[in-house]
Amino acid sequence: MVVGVTLLNVKPGAEREIQRDLESRDGxxxxxxxxxxxxxxxIVEVDGLSKLNDIVDEIREIGGVLSxxxxxxxxxx
Structure with missing residues (x-):
């Protein structure tokens, strides 16, 4: 089991939409x-580093996520 802690900066005003999106994701x-x-x-908890990388890549693609x-x-x- 791998636990990742991802810190995000988001576009002002997009917080609620991004939070709902994040909470709906597996892992x-x-x-x-x-x-x-x-x-x-x-906080992401998955079976391996590859899956963690996949989830972080998906998070980066969410509209409004800056970094x-x-x-x-x-x-x-």
Whole structure:
């Protein structure tokens, strides 16, 4: 299992539509609308890095998404 945290900047006024879109996607565990440097924190949980890359690519294509930054989580043993 891979957990990715994707930080998004979006076009002002597009927040509600983008949030609904994000929440409807498979693999998206949580969407947080935040204030500060980024507009959203999106937590993605999938079976592998390839699927994470696919979801992040899909997110980048959403109209109104200006930029993304993704952090990949790893379990410490």
């Amino acid at each position: 998206v565990r949580e969407v947080l609308h935040v204030f500060g440097e980024y507009d959203f924190i999106v 993304t930054q993704t952090i990949i989580g790893a379990e410490m043993s």
